[in-house]
Amino acid sequence: DMGGHDTYMHKEIHEQADAVDRVLRGRIDDRFSTVHLGGLNLDAREARQIRRVKILGCGTSYHAGMIGAQMIEELARIPADAEPASEFRYRNAVVDPDTLYIAVSQSGETYDVLAAVQELKRKGARVLGVVNVVGSAIAREADGGVYVHAGPEVCVVSTKCFTNTTVAFALLALHLGRTRDLSVRDGKRIIEGLRKLPEQINEILKQEEEIKELAEAYAEARSMLFIGRVRGYPVAREASLKLKEVSYIHAEAYPASELKHGPLALIEPALPTVAIVPDDDLLEKNRAALEEIKARSGKILAVAHQHQEKADQTVIVPKNEDELDPILMGIPLQLLAYHTAKALGRDIDKPRNLAKSVTVE
Ligand code: F6R
Numbered sequence: 001d002m003g004g005h006d007t008y009m010h011k012e013i014h015e016q017a018d019a020v021d022r023v024l025r026g027r028i029d030d031r032f033s034t035v036h037l038g039g040l041n042l043d044a045r046e047a048r049q050i051r052r053v054k055i056l057g058c059g060t061s062y063h064a065g066m067i068g069a070q071m072i073e074e075l076a077r078i079p080a081d082a083e084p085a086s087e088f089r090y091r092n093a094v095v096d097p098d099t100l101y102i103a104v105s106q107s108g109e110t111y112d113v114l115a116a117v118q119e120l121k122r123k124g125a126r127v128l129g130v131v132n133v134v135g136s137a138i139a140r141e142a143d144g145g146v147y148v149h150a151g152p153e154v155c156v157v158s159t160k161c162f163t164n165t166t167v168a169f170a171l172l173a174l175h176l177g178r179t180r181d182l183s184v185r186d187g188k189r190i191i192e193g194l195r196k197l198p199e200q201i202n203e204i205l206k207q208e209e210e211i212k213e214l215a216e217a218y219a220e221a222r223s224m225l226f227i228g229r230v231r232g233y234p235v236a237r238e239a240s241l242k243l244k245e246v247s248y249i250h251a252e253a254y255p256a257s258e259l260k261h262g263p264l265a266l267i268e269p270a271l272p273t274v275a276i277v278p279d280d281d282l283l284e285k286n287r288a289a290l291e292e293i294k295a296r297s298g299k300i301l302a303v304a305h306q307h308q309e310k311a312d313q314t315v316i317v318p319k320n321e322d323e324l325d326p327i328l329m330g331i332p333l334q335l336l337a338y339h340t341a342k343a344l345g346r347d348i349d350k351p352r353n354l355a356k357s358v359t360v361e
Pocket of ligand 1: 058062104105107109110113156158159356357358
């Protein structure tokens with residue numbers, strides 16, 4: 001039942017405020033400015049002994065994991081990174097007992113992720129799952145974890161589960177942080193930010209009409225470039241994937257600072273750039289990148305917290321805490337992908353050549 005929406009993708013994009021409400025529900029502990037994650041199976045002593053965090057996933061879940069790694073590193077000050085599960089599996093990685101491994105998966109059935117978890121367990125590593133489908137293979141195989149509670153996701157491309165996974169990572173990062181050196185004050189700040197998310201998501205979704213108009217203009221592009229820096233980079237990666245999947249327009253994501261090392265050669269009016277421009281300590285750096293693109297007659301759509309003079313259009317996203325900004329900044333770009341695909345008459349819920357869960361190698 002699509003409840004009045006024309007596709008599951010559209011329905012699921014619009015379910016995100018409720019979905020985020022669900023992932024937060026019952027987990028916030030105001031007394032200690034932390035969160036409780038019932039299924040983690042990681043006591044405080046163990047949490048303090050973690051020396052590194054390695055996050056594994058595929059596709060959109062990998063991108064959510066990139067955001068999660070940044071949150072864990074920022075809030076818990078544990079070195080963390082994400083890697084595609086398939087790459088990790090095939091490179092005979094060093095498995096280290098002081099590393100916490102985290103497998104991310106909407107379906108909980110993705111073969112490359114499951115195989116990576118099994119290989120890690122066989123070598124005695126501790127593996128947590130950040131999974132949406134309760135009781136799925138990866139959830140069962142993991143030593144513990146955090147359920148994402150996005151609810152069923154029917155559209156082949158992931159939207160609400162991506163958002164909820166990034167929120168689940170914020171909870172995990174806050175929990176690890178407050179078990180280690182994150183102050184009560186910062187804990188409070190993050191909790192206040194988390195509580196604002198559902199309302200801010202609805203504020204973004206109210207701009208759908210304007211985003212639709214932009215999408216109809218961009219639907220003519222043969223290719224698009226997505227750029228971001230640090231917190232904005234995984235957002236750019238995910239937005240680029242979403243556009244490719246549903247519209248079949250070629251898209252490429254680049255760290256903004258890497259432009260001058262090659263991709264600037266591509267900039268011309270026919271290659272539009274989508275830039276993620278949060279109001280954080282990198283704002284001026286990002287503005288400089290917009291200027292470089294503008295100087296070469298490139299078209300720019302900015303997703304930002306305030307109007308960007310160098311951009312042709314700016315979609316304004318409400319500001320949250322710096323660490324939580326990536327949760328929101330991709331949401332207008334889900335709508336951009338959806339409306340671009342719609343303008344092109346694509347089969348949005350079932351893009352060609354794709355399956356909802358990839359249970360083969
Ligand atoms: C993107 C998409 C895929 C999945 C990937 C992992 O919209 O749907 O990239 O994210 O196949 O799937 P899960 O999260 O089920 O492991």
